Amino acid sequence: MKKLSRKEETACENATYEIDVRKGFQLAGFYFSVEAEHSNCKGLARNNNLGTCDSGTKEIKIETGYGPTQTSETFIHEILEAITWHYLRDKLRHEDLVRMSLGLHQVMESLGVRFVIRERKEKL
Numbered sequence: 001m002k003k004l005s006r007k008e009e010t011a012c013e014n015a016t017y018e019i020d021v022r023k024g025f026q027l028a029g030f031y032f033s034v035e036a037e038h039s040n041c042k043g044l045a046r047n048n049n050l051g052t053c054d055s056g057t058k059e060i061k062i063e064t065g066y067g068p069t070q071t072s073e074t075f076i077h078e079i080l081e082a083i084t085w086h087y088l089r090d091k092l093r094h095e096d097l098v099r100m101s102l103g104l105h106q107v108m109e110s111l112g113v114r115f116v117i118r119e120r121k122e123k124l
């Protein structure tokens, strides 16, 4: 595997396509919601989790306090959790899921694709 040059690494730091995932997504005929969590709130960070995926309620929560790159990787991780639950009957080992999400995240970043959770505008 070729190591990225400094120039290529810098290019990866700026995503060309930012895809807002707050609107949620469809998987296996179900709608999954996606919500942001913040590290200064109790919850995810307390358990050292950067995200959670509840296959029962179809809710994904992402800790966004660690920056846009981490948010994108966590989102990829959590959708793989959902895919594993629905299509692999949870039989993928978690350590393998972690490696797959890391690899997928690297491919997306190199393509300039990043998953973001935009803050909701305050309602008047």
Ligand SMILES: [Zn+2]
Pocket (backbone or CB within 6 Å): 077, 081, 094
């Ligand atoms: Zn996980």
